[in-house]
Amino acid sequence: MEAIILQILNGLDKGSAYALIxxxxxxxxxxxxxxxxxxxxxxxxGAFCAVTLSRILTAxxxxxxxxxxxxxxxxxxxxxxxxxxxxxxxxxxxxxxWAVPLSILFAIPVMMLIGLIMERGLIKHFYxxxxxxxxxxxxxLAIVLQEIIKYFYGANPIPTPAPDAFRGSFDFGAALGFxxxxxxxxxxxxxxxxxxxxxxxxxxxxxxxxxxxxVVRAGMADRETVGLLGIDIDKRxxxxxxxxxxVAGLAxxxxxxxxxxNYHMGMDFLVLSFVVVVVGGMGxxxxxxxxxxxxxxLESFASMGAVLEVLPGINQIIIYLVAIIILLTRPRxxxxxxxxxxx
Amino acid sequence: MxxxxxxxxxxxxxxxxxxxxxxxxxxxxxxxxxxxxFNAGYPDLMQRFxxxxxxxxxxxxxxxxxxxxxxxxxxxxxxxxxxxxxxxxLLTMNVIPAIxxxxxxxxxxxxxxxxxxxxxxxxxFAILTxxxxxxxxxxxxxxxxxxxxxxxxxxxxVTDPRILDGTLPQGExxxxxxxxxxxxxxxxxxxxxxxxxxxxxxxxxxxAMLASFYVAIRIFRSPFGTMLRxxxxxxxxxxxxxxxxxxxxxxxxxxxxxxxxxxxGLLVAMDTQAGAERMFWTASGEVVLMTILGGAGTLIGPxxxxxxxxxxxxILSKINKDILHxxxxxxxxxLEDFIITIVYPxxxxxxxxxxxxIFMGVVIFLPGGLVEGGQRxxxxxxxxxxxxxxxxxxxxxxxxx
Amino acid sequence: MGILEVKNVNKxxxxxxxxxxxxLSVEEGSVHAIIGPNGAGKSTLLNCLIGxxxxxxxSVMFDGQSVLGRKPYEINQMxxxxxxxxxxxxxxxxxxxxxxxxxxxxxxxxxxxHAIESTERESGIIEQAEQMLESLNMADQRHxxxxxxxxxxxxxxxxxxxxxxxxxxxxxxxxxxGMARADTNNTIDLLKQISxxxxxxxxxxxxxxxxxxxxxxxxxxxxxxxPLVEDTPDKIKGHPKVREAYLxxxx
Numbered sequence: 001m002e003a004i005i006l007q008i009l010n011g012l013d014k015g016s017a018y019a020l021i022x023x024x025x026x027x028x029x030x031x032x033x034x035x036x037x038x039x040x041x042x043x044x045x046g047a048f049c050a051v052t053l054s055r056i057l058t059a060x061x062x063x064x065x066x067x068x069x070x071x072x073x074x075x076x077x078x079x080x081x082x083x084x085x086x087x088x089x090x091x092x093x094x095x096x097x098w099a100v101p102l103s104i105l106f107a108i109p110v111m112m113l114i115g116l117i118m119e120r121g122l123i124k125h126f127y128x129x130x131x132x133x134x135x136x137x138x139x140x141l142a143i144v145l146q147e148i149i150k151y152f153y154g155a156n157p158i159p160t161p162a163p164d165a166f167r168g169s170f171d172f173g174a175a176l177g178f179x180x181x182x183x184x185x186x187x188x189x190x191x192x193x194x195x196x197x198x199x200x201x202x203x204x205x206x207x208x209x210x211x212x213x214x215v216v217r218a219g220m221a222d223r224e225t226v227g228l229l230g231i232d233i234d235k236r237x238x239x240x241x242x243x244x245x246x247v248a249g250l251a252x253x254x255x256x257x258x259x260x261x262n263y264h265m266g267m268d269f270l271v272l273s274f275v276v277v278v279v280g281g282m283g284x285x286x287x288x289x290x291x292x293x294x295x296x297x298l299e300s301f302a303s304m305g306a307v308l309e310v311l312p313g314i315n316q317i318i319i320y321l322v323a324i325i326i327l328l329t330r331p332r333x334x335x336x337x338x339x340x341x342x343x
Numbered sequence: 344m345x346x347x348x349x350x351x352x353x354x355x356x357x358x359x360x361x362x363x364x365x366x367x368x369x370x371x372x373x374x375x376x377x378x379x380x381f382n383a384g385y386p387d388l389m390q391r392f393x394x395x396x397x398x399x400x401x402x403x404x405x406x407x408x409x410x411x412x413x414x415x416x417x418x419x420x421x422x423x424x425x426x427x428x429x430x431x432x433l434l435t436m437n438v439i440p441a442i443x444x445x446x447x448x449x450x451x452x453x454x455x456x457x458x459x460x461x462x463x464x465x466x467x468f469a470i471l472t473x474x475x476x477x478x479x480x481x482x483x484x485x486x487x488x489x490x491x492x493x494x495x496x497x498x499x500x501v502t503d504p505r506i507l508d509g510t511l512p513q514g515e516x517x518x519x520x521x522x523x524x525x526x527x528x529x530x531x532x533x534x535x536x537x538x539x540x541x542x543x544x545x546x547x548x549x550x551a552m553l554a555s556f557y558v559a560i561r562i563f564r565s566p567f568g569t570m571l572r573x574x575x576x577x578x579x580x581x582x583x584x585x586x587x588x589x590x591x592x593x594x595x596x597x598x599x600x601x602x603x604x605x606x607x608g609l610l611v612a613m614d615t616q617a618g619a620e621r622m623f624w625t626a627s628g629e630v631v632l633m634t635i636l637g638g639a640g641t642l643i644g645p646x647x648x649x650x651x652x653x654x655x656x657x658i659l660s661k662i663n664k665d666i667l668h669x670x671x672x673x674x675x676x677x678l679e680d681f682i683i684t685i686v687y688p689x690x691x692x693x694x695x696x697x698x699x700x701i702f703m704g705v706v707i708f709l710p711g712g713l714v715e716g717g718q719r720x721x722x723x724x725x726x727x728x729x730x731x732x733x734x735x736x737x738x739x740x741x742x743x744x
Numbered sequence: 745m746g747i748l749e750v751k752n753v754n755k756x757x758x759x760x761x762x763x764x765x766x767x768l769s770v771e772e773g774s775v776h777a778i779i780g781p782n783g784a785g786k787s788t789l790l791n792c793l794i795g796x797x798x799x800x801x802x803s804v805m806f807d808g809q810s811v812l813g814r815k816p817y818e819i820n821q822m823x824x825x826x827x828x829x830x831x832x833x834x835x836x837x838x839x840x841x842x843x844x845x846x847x848x849x850x851x852x853x854x855x856x857x858h859a860i861e862s863t864e865r866e867s868g869i870i871e872q873a874e875q876m877l878e879s880l881n882m883a884d885q886r887h888x889x890x891x892x893x894x895x896x897x898x899x900x901x902x903x904x905x906x907x908x909x910x911x912x913x914x915x916x917x918x919x920x921x922g923m924a925r926a927d928t929n930n931t932i933d934l935l936k937q938i939s940x941x942x943x944x945x946x947x948x949x950x951x952x953x954x955x956x957x958x959x960x961x962x963x964x965x966x967x968x969x970x971p972l973v974e975d976t977p978d979k980i981k982g983h984p985k986v987r988e989a990y991l992x993x994x995x
Contacts, residue, residue, distance in 0.1 A: 035466055125707070131465060132412050136635055137706040139628065143699030151688050151696065271473065271624060278470045313486030320474035320481075327467055328459065346862055558860075566848055566866055567859040569837070573845050576834040580902075583794075583832070584846045585820035585909065590855035598859075 002173060002182045007300045009172065013189040013258060015296020016196030017043075020251035021273040022280060022288035023200060024244035030220045030283040031237045034123055035131050037138040040270025041145040042245050045114065046252025047261035048149055049107035051158050054099035057083055098163045103253045108246050115245025119238050142267065150263040157260035162188040166257075188257050195254050199247060200289055206243075207285070216240055220283070275323040281336020291334055295319050351560050354642060358556055362549040365389055366532075366539045373536030377669065380661060383654055386529060386542035387613075391653045393545070393552040394609045399633040399645030400552075400559050401602020405595050406631070407640035408568060410575035411461070414469045414627050415476030418456070419600040421483065421622030423449040423607025425490065428497045428617040435507035436499065436517050438526065438547070438612035442605065449604020450597055457596035461589060464578075476627055483619035496618030519615050521547060526612055544613045551609060552646075555602060560642055562598070571595050603630075632698070636705055638712025647713050652698065660694040747772040747945050748793070748913060753802035755788055755969075762788040763799065764969045770913070770962075775939050775946045777956045780966035786949045789966070790917055793947075794826055795819045806913065817854055825906035827916040831898035833905065835891030839882060842890050842901060843873035846908040873908070880904045880934075896927030900934060907938065914938075916948045920955050932958050957981070 025039045060079035068076040084092035095102070122141065126134045161167070166187040173183035207213035219226040219233040226233050252261075259265065276295055280287030301307065303315035314321075326333060347355065361368065370384030383389070402416055423445035430441040460471040483491040491497065499505075499517040511517060519526040526544035533539075562568050573581055574588045581588050611617055620626070633652050638644025664687060671679045689697045709716050746769035755763040763785045770776045780786050791797040793804055795814050804811050811819050820826075834842050847869055852858070858866065877883045880900055885893065890901060899919060906914055919935070920928040932955060939946055939959070950956050956963065956977070963980045965972040973983055980986055 122707075132410065133706060133710065135412065135466070135469070136631070137703055139631075140699050140703035140706060143695060144703065147693060147696035147699060151693055267625075271477065274470055275474060278467060282466070313482055316481035316485050317478040320478045323474045324459070324471060327463060327471055331463060331467065346860075346865075348862075348864075561860045561862070564862045565859050566844070566861070566863050566869070567857055569841055569844065569863060570848070572836060572841075573834045576836040577832055579828075580832040580834060580905075581845075582816040583820055583826045583828075584905065585817050585849045585854065586845070587815070587817045587854040594857060594859070 002178050003304060003306075005172065005176070006183045006185075007304055008297055009183070009185050009189075011297030011300035012193045012293070013296075014299065015293035016193050017251055017255055017269065017292075018273055018276045018296050019289045019292025020196055020199060021248055021269055022276040022292045023203060023285060024248040024251075025273055025277050026280065026283055026285055026288040027203075027244040027247075028241055029277070030285070031216060031240045032119075032123070032127065034126065035134050035138070036123070037135050037270065038118070038142040038145060039138075039244075039248055040266035040268075040273065041142040042111065042114070042248035042266070043252040043255075043269055044146060044149065044261065044263065044266030046107055046111060046249030047160075047256045047265065048153060048252075049110055049249060050100050050103040050160050050253045050256040051153065051261055053103040053106045054096070054160060057081065057096050057099050057102075061085075100160060100162055100253065100257055103256075104250060107249045107253045111246040111249030112242040114249075115242035116238065118245070119241040123241070124238075142270070146263045146266060153261075153263065155263060157262040159260045160256040162191075162257035166191055192254050192258065196251070199250060203243070203247065204285070212236065272319060275319055277333075279323050279326050279333050281333030284333065284335040287333055287335030295322065298322060345557070347560060347564070351564065351642075355553075355557060355560060358643070358646070359553055362393065362553060365392070365545070365549070366541055370537060370539055374538045375536060380666070381658060383658055384540065386527070386540055386545050388653065388657050389542070389545045390548050390609075390613045391657070392650050393548045394606050394613070395630075395633065395649040395653055396646040397548075397552050397555045397609070398603055398606035398630050399637065399649040400555050401599040401606070402630045403599075403634050403639060403641075403645040404559060404562060404571075404602070405599040406634060407645075408563070408571035408575065409592050409595050411464065411592060411596070412469050412631070413460075413472040413596075413599075414624065414631065415456070415472030415474075416599065416603050416630050417622050417624070417626035418476035418479040419449040419453050419603035420607040420610075420626070421479065421617075421619065422452045423604030424611050424617035424621055425483075425497070425607075426604070427608040427611035428499070428615070429490075431499050431505075431517070431519065431611070431615065432497070432503040433506065435505060436519050437507070438519050438521050438608075441519075442551075442608035442612060445608030445611070446601050446604045449607065450601040453597050453600020453603075454593075457593050457600065461592050461596060473624060473627070476622060477624055480619055480622040480624070483622060491619060492617075493619070496616055498616045517615070519544075519612050547612065548609050551605060555605065556642075556646070563642060567591070567594070632702055636702055636712055638714030641712065641714040644712045644714040651713070655694050655698055659690055659697065660692065662690045664691075746770045747807055748947065749803075749805040750789075750793070751803045751805070753789075753792060753799040753804065755785075755792065755797065755799045762969050763792070766802070766966075766969070766971055768964055768971060768974075770945060770947050772912075772945055773943065774962045775935075775948070775960050776962045776964065777948045777950055777960035778964045778966055779950055779953075779956055782951075783968075784966040785969040786966055787917070788969075790915065790949050793915065794824065820849075820909070820911075821853070823912035825909055825911035825914050827899075827902055827906055827914065827919055829917045829919075829921050831895065831902045833890050833898055833902050835889075837890060838887050839877065839890050839893075839901060840870070840873055840886040842905060843876050843908060844869055846905045847872050847876075850909045876904055876908050894927070895923055896930055899923070899927070899931055903931075903934060903938070907942070907944075911944065913945045913947060916946065916950075918950055918952075919948065920950075920952055928952070928955065935959055 021039060021043050024042070025036060028034055028036045028039070058081050060081045062077050063080055065076045065078045070076045081092060081096060083095050086092070087095060118141070122137065126137060169184040169186045170190060171180055171183070172185050174180040176183070207217055215226065215231055215233070216236050219237065223233060276291045277288055279295065280289070280291030298318055299315065302318040307314060345352065345355070366384050366389070368384070369389060370382045372378040372382050398420060402413070406412055426448035427441035427445040430444045434440055456472065456475045460468055460475065463471060484493060501511055501517065503517070505517070521543070524543055526547065527542070529540050529542040531538060531540050570586070570591050574591055578588050607621070610621070629652065633648035634645045635648070636651060637646065637648025664683065667683045667686060668679070671682055674682065687693070705712055711718070748768075748770040750766055750768035753763055753766040754761070766789060778786055778789065788797065792799050793811065795811055795816055798812055806822055806824060809822065811822065811824070834845065844863070864870065874883060874886065877886055882897065882900060882904070885897070890898065893901070920931050923931065935946065936959060938944065948956070948959065960977055962974070963977055964974040965980065965986050972985055973980065975983065
């Protein structure tokens with residue numbers, strides 16, 4: 001029992017990331033009909049937004065502290081972040097500590113902007129081209145984006161810690177009445193899950209309850225009719241691309257403390273996210289979310305010792321295996337609409 | 344001749360001549376000149392040119408003709424590599440059986456993967472092939488370690504049985520050979536400041552490439568090739584003409600899988616090692632890049648694409664800041680630094696950035712790849728000539744094209 | 745006993761009875777038109793005939809064999825060729841290559857590798873294809889890219905590709921939909937010529953009365969998923985039930 005709960009919990013954070021990326025992917029596909037291989041790069045750029053902001057916040061001037069000396073006896077040089085000067089030392093330290101959550105505010109406009117530039121500058125020209133061309137050009141874009149990041153930030157992972165308040169773990173087992181220290185779970189992962197749930201809820205609410213969202217949903221179902229009603233659906237779809245980019249970016253920002261950002265993390269997640277989208281059904285938003293969590297949890301179950309004893313190596317391939325089985329038995333994925341992507 | 348029409352025969356002959364003279368063509372600069380680093384005529388790189396050329400030619404038979412975009416072809420290359428290395432461990436270091444077995448195994452594996460994946464088309468097909476390849480990669484790294492050597496990969500060892508070769512003399516290491524002629528033996532020709540290397544392994548690979556290229560031409564020009572293009576063009580009409588598209592696409596898939604296996608076997612013949620990283624999905628992505636870059640659906644395109652990418656990977660990537668400073672030393676200091684700052688991100692370790700940009704440019708502006716680019720330039724020149732001849736018509740008559 | 749026999753076919757989509765007790769018999773050698781107002785079930789019926797849909801009950805027999813549950817290419821091999829509403833041709837291929845495909849299919853069945861032999865050496869294929877184009881008056885276009893042709897020419901090529909297989913039944917789904925008048929008349933002339941020259945049965949699903957009355961010698965009127973009447977064109981023209989159900993409505 002404890003083991004099962006632990007595995008479900010372990011699956012949640014990865015599942016949350018899959019679900020968020022897949023949600024954006026399928027949103028872009030459903031609205032614009034574009035298969036975006038650069039979506040993983042957006043996730044990666046989001047993570048680097050967190051890196052960037054924490055670098056900005058820790059930007060320092062060097063002062064010489066006469067009261068202390070270093071091991072050679074020279075006066076000690078101390079870096080004082082500029083934020084200390086502006087907000088005082090205590091407040092400044094807190095701001096630096098909270099760099100990752102603060103990056104959310106920083107990332108939203110940045111990611112929206114990147115998304116809009118991508119759509120207007122490149123993807124717009126590919127609506128009428130075959131899906132293979134869309135895959136290829138966004139694949140090329142993904143390479144370019146990750147190389148740019150690599151140029152500026154280097155090839156090594158950059159540790160980006162969560163705020164002190166969320167370090168350490170929560171003893172789930174004790175809270176549920178099991179033995180202590182059996183089910184422990186890092187706080188930040190709980191935060192990530194809650195954050196993902198809020199974002200997913202917000203996207204659905206936005207599509208469900210706002211006029212804008214209703215028009216977009218109508219356009220997803222029948223673009224031409226909505227166009228005939230005199231609504232400029234293209235403009236809204238462009239904004240949806242920005243939104244999808246922001247969702248991917250936020251998923252990346254919050255993931256930075258879980259996995260130190262590196263330039264190829266986007267590609268690593270992209271491959272799995274595509275599998276998630278296809279399993280959920282191309283163009284189905286609930287399908288993407290459900291499949292994201294499902295596959296995340298399945299993956300963590302497959303890495304249990306007991307399972308590995310029976311089926312060695314299953315943890316490595318479970319997602320792909322499930323994808324193959326679902327694609328062959330339910331060609332449209334779990335919740336896909338008929339006739340999507342089947343020329 | 345050879346069952347080809349004149350145009351195709353000419354193309355084959357040009358490729359053959361280029362392949363034979365590659366040690367000269369790729370080493371145009373004297374050894375001690377500053378430009379020597381652009382020389383690509385060393386055995387290791389020349390081998391890569393032709394081997395990845397084979398890989399791309401095969402991929403093009405699937406993608407270029409049928410339009411099915413596979414994102415998992417590296418798996419077949421990997422299977423071919425493992426098959427070849429096992430042959431070297433168990434039977435003989437002679438590369439012929441190794442290469443034959445790698446083609447066979449890759450063919451069988453692609454038959455299974457293709458049979459399942461081809462039940463779907465479009466992006467679903469791409470994802471299915473990707474899933475199979477990633478599974479193969481993960482399994483090769485973990486559970487299948489007894490067969491694949493896991494992280495360390497496989498190399499021939501002195502203790503291997505090698506039934507046909509017998510035990511090695513004391514202190515000898517196992518070397519890949521073809522009937523006794525070692526693959527890595529070379530003949531160096533020094534002419535003035537120039538060094539030209541003729542390597543056995545390269546010529547074996549080049550012969551394999553020419554044979555592959557020849558077969559590809561025959562397939563393109565055959566009724567089977569026409570059928571494959573028909574599959575790409577309109578599957579509905581295909582079905583309502585009484586044709587089942589699946590056997591055609593499956594045949595193309597297996598053929599391209601066998602090409603990948605051949606490439607894998609040849610890689611092992613050259614460097615006598617096999618590892619799982621050859622199956623990673625980026626390796627599958629690379630062959631997609633090669634084919635599109637050169638020109639999908641054209642005969643020569645994939646070879647050009649493979650050459651360009653391997654050249655960038657091996658030559659462009661080696662240029663560092665010092666070399667740039669040497670080049671631009673004649674400029675005033677400020678300008679020199681400025682230019683180097685601009686250029687530096689695109690070369691050396693940043694060569695992938697250049698590759699990505701070129702690739703995007705090709706997809707956006709030149710869907711027919713470098714081959715289409717070449718044709719456009721040729722047309723531009725011919726157009727100019729035609730215009731000139733138009734204006735000359737009053738004075739002289741030019742023969743029609 | 746007709747060459748195509750449809751017996752008691754029913755098809756429901758949820759609450760909608762798309763086809764109700766359809767009985768239909770297409771005589772060998774006839775030009776049989778199936779007409780009806782929009783939503784009468786013409787397309788559903790057609791899809792049942794070519795294996796795309798399987799009716800809930802009933803049978804569809806071609807020359808004594810059931811077509812139900814067979815794949816499209818198998819049905820085609822039985823001798824049924826289909827012309828689509830929007831011409832389905834191989835747009836990336838030349839006109840001549842388009843014409844070669846059905847000839848290969850006729851000769852080799854669903855699959856033969858012939859991967860190495862060059863097309864030129866496949867005996868007689870090119871000649872046959874060129875003859876066929878000749879008879880369609882398209883010989884001068886043989887090296888054109890087929891996607892760049894006019895709609896009328898695409899239709900002509902598509903019909904030609906179907907004929908190249910020597911089918912026993914040619915099924916046409918609104919063959920003149922979306923065509924200019926001149927193209928429509930050309931297509932009618934072509935089909936007339938085909939039915940006069942060849943030993944072939946033609947079934948047409950059609951909307952355009954001009955086309956129907958120029959070509960058909962037997963007409964079935966479909967209304968609300970059920971055949972209303974079946975008769976010769978002259979009798980159909982004056983039939984009160986038809987006027988009420990179809991001509992009256994569409995006027």
